[in-house]
Amino acid sequence: MLPVKQAEEVILGLVQPMDPVEDQEQVELLSARGRVLAESVVGTLDFPHWDNSAMDGYAVRYEDVAEVRGDRPIQLEIIEKIPAGKPPQKTIDKGQAARIFTGSMMPPGADTVTIQEDTQRKGDRVEILSAPSQRGEWVRYQGSFYQSGTPLLSPGIVLSAPDIAVLATAQITQVPVYRRCKIAILSTGDELVAPGQPLKPGQLVDSNQYALAAAVTAAGGEPLLMGIVGDQPEALQKAIAHALTVADIVLSTGGVSVGDYDYVEQILSQLKGTIHIKKVAIRPGKPLTVASFPPEASTSSVLYFGLPGNPVSALVTFWRFVQPAMRKFAGWKQGWEPQFLTARSQQELRGGGPREIYLWGKIHCIDGIYQFEPAGGSHSSGNLINLAQTTALAVIPVGVSTIAPGDAIQVLAIDN
Numbered sequence: 001m002l003p004v005k006q007a008e009e010v011i012l013g014l015v016q017p018m019d020p021v022e023d024q025e026q027v028e029l030l031s032a033r034g035r036v037l038a039e040s041v042v043g044t045l046d047f048p049h050w051d052n053s054a055m056d057g058y059a060v061r062y063e064d065v066a067e068v069r070g071d072r073p074i075q076l077e078i079i080e081k082i083p084a085g086k087p088p089q090k091t092i093d094k095g096q097a098a099r100i101f102t103g104s105m106m107p108p109g110a111d112t113v114t115i116q117e118d119t120q121r122k123g124d125r126v127e128i129l130s131a132p133s134q135r136g137e138w139v140r141y142q143g144s145f146y147q148s149g150t151p152l153l154s155p156g157i158v159l160s161a162p163d164i165a166v167l168a169t170a171q172i173t174q175v176p177v178y179r180r181c182k183i184a185i186l187s188t189g190d191e192l193v194a195p196g197q198p199l200k201p202g203q204l205v206d207s208n209q210y211a212l213a214a215a216v217t218a219a220g221g222e223p224l225l226m227g228i229v230g231d232q233p234e235a236l237q238k239a240i241a242h243a244l245t246v247a248d249i250v251l252s253t254g255g256v257s258v259g260d261y262d263y264v265e266q267i268l269s270q271l272k273g274t275i276h277i278k279k280v281a282i283r284p285g286k287p288l289t290v291a292s293f294p295p296e297a298s299t300s301s302v303l304y305f306g307l308p309g310n311p312v313s314a315l316v317t318f319w320r321f322v323q324p325a326m327r328k329f330a331g332w333k334q335g336w337e338p339q340f341l342t343a344r345s346q347q348e349l350r351g352g353g354p355r356e357i358y359l360w361g362k363i364h365c366i367d368g369i370y371q372f373e374p375a376g377g378s379h380s381s382g383n384l385i386n387l388a389q390t391t392a393l394a395v396i397p398v399g400v401s402t403i404a405p406g407d408a409i410q411v412l413a414i415d416n
């Protein structure tokens with residue numbers, strides 16, 4: 001049994017990120033959120049594009065108003081009103097001002113804005129009641145936030161709402177992103193029927209394919225549903241061989257343990273896959289099987305995860321191992337590894353045995369401190385019912401038998 005951390009290293013070591021050119025596609029700006037940027041974005045305009053006012057008030061010359069005191073106001077002649085979006089027509093001379101608004105271009109000659117609240121209007125003149133604290137007060141200078149020609153956004157970032165604002169400002173309406181990675185998902189087991197089918201005695205609804213499709217989508221991938229394959233080696237070999245030709249990563253569930261009908265590993269070998277992992281010291285998820293297929297066996301090299309069939313084992317191993325691999329493959333520049341948070345356990349947690357234990361539950365932030373609330377009921381890897389609404393997995397390291405209430409633990413936050 002490979003320790004969890006070592007298994008993670010082996011898996012991430014097997015992943016070659018997509019090619020930023022070959023695997024690039026252009027998407028509309030409004031569809032770019034959550035996608036991974038494939039190219040550096042460089043703006044052709046300074047930001048702000050021109051000197052403009054940060055407030056409603058009057059554009060003035062600093063020298064004219066620097067000495068103003070409450071008991072010594074000065075009056076300036078208003079020579080122009082400059083709405084936002086209209087270029088100023090006049091130059092501000094000594095003793096003059098322009099009425100200006102937030103976002104309006106600064107007129108030549110003026111270098112400072114006095115806010116409306118510090119003035120009194122007197123017909124076509126304005127009385128300035130207090131001095132600015134410095135030259136340039138309330139002016140947003142051209143290029144003060146960003147200079148054109150320098151990188152705005154770097155490749156390998158996952159685009160978020162503020163990034164979309166930056167792209168919009170840079171007038172990038174078609175965004176170069178990595179294509180979504182294709183993840184084939186197949187369920188193995190003679191007992192499985194699709195949701196909606198009546199159950200004969202001994203049968204079970206295939207929940208894994210749906211759970212994994214949702215998890216893949218949440219992780220930014222494109223799920224390819226390959227259906228249910230019975231426990232027949234020929235059918236399974238055919239299905240796996242086909243999945244290898246259509247996907248970047250293949251996930252199967254079931255058939256990886258030691259039972260008479262657990263054929264996945266032998267089929268991966270028959271298909272000339274290299275098996276890197278057969279068992280991981282994780283509970284749930286021990287029989288996780290990982291193989292790689294060189295480009296000859298498929299269109300390009302493909303990573304294969306034989307996830308355990310138990311529904312909780314399938315999702316826990318997805319979150320712990322598949323999702324990081326997807327991130328690296330998808331072009332993320334960094335942060336592929338799961339990010340653990342420190343939380344306090346609300347209840348006593350029991351560990352023990354040779355495997356790292358993952359308990360599912362919810363994470364709450366109470367008075368600024370993360371707290372982990374384990375799901376009630378059985379933590380059997382077959383109990384998918386109490387997995388509902390899971391937002392975190394708490395990790396009990398090997399060698400730790402008890403976590404007392406209030407003790408610190410590492411938790412993996414789940415965003416799905």
Ligand SMILES: Nc1nc2c(c(=O)[nH]1)N[C@H]1C(S)=C(S)[C@@H](COP(=O)(O)OP(=O)(O)OC[C@H]3O[C@@H](n4cnc5c(N)ncnc54)[C@H](O)[C@@H]3O)O[C@H]1N2
Binds near residue numbers: 204258381
């Ligand atoms: N003698 C041993 N038995 C088992 C061991 C072991 O070490 N020695 N390991 C156990 C562990 S741990 C796990 S996890 C499971 C993994 O089993 P498989 O990956 O071989 O999966 P199956 O045997 O095919 O199924 C296990 C379980 O999950 C249900 N299942 C399967 N597919 C689905 C699906 N798509 N949707 C919902 N449920 C599914 C299946 O009916 C079984 O109940 O092995 C233990 N056994």
Ligand code: MOO
Binds near residue numbers: 284285381
């Ligand atoms: O690893 Mo199994 O997933 O413990 O049930």
Ligand SMILES: [Mg+2]
Binds near residue numbers: 309
């Ligand atoms: Mg089995």
